[in-house]
Amino acid sequence: MTDSVAVSAVTDTTKYGERAIEEGRLITFANPRLGRDYDIHITLPEFTCKCPFSGYPDFATIYLSYVPNQKV
Structure with missing residues (x-):
C-alpha cells in the first residue's frame, strides 16, 4: 500500500x-524487508533553491543515505 x-x-x-x-x-x-537492515542511497544532482539572504537561486547536489524502518 x-x-x-x-x-x-x-x-x-x-x-x-x-x-x-x-x-x-x-x-x-x-518496507518489503522489515527486520532486515539495508541502505538506500539517493543522489539529487540538480537541486535548486532560493537563498534566504540574497534571494538569488542556489544550486546543489544532495546525497541522501538512510536505513528504512516501517516505511520506505
Whole structure:
C-alpha cells in the first residue's frame, strides 16, 4: 500500500508562484524487508533553491543515505 503525506511550508506571506514550489507530497510505502537492515542511497544532482539572504537561486547536489524502518 502506498501512502502520501502532505509536506508544506506555505504561510500567509508566501508569494505567488512560490506556493506551487513549497507544496508537495512525500510518497511512502511499506518496507518489503522489515527486520532486515539495508541502505538506500539517493543522489539529487540538480537541486535548486532560493537563498534566504540574497534571494538569488542556489544550486546543489544532495546525497541522501538512510536505513528504512516501517516505511520506505
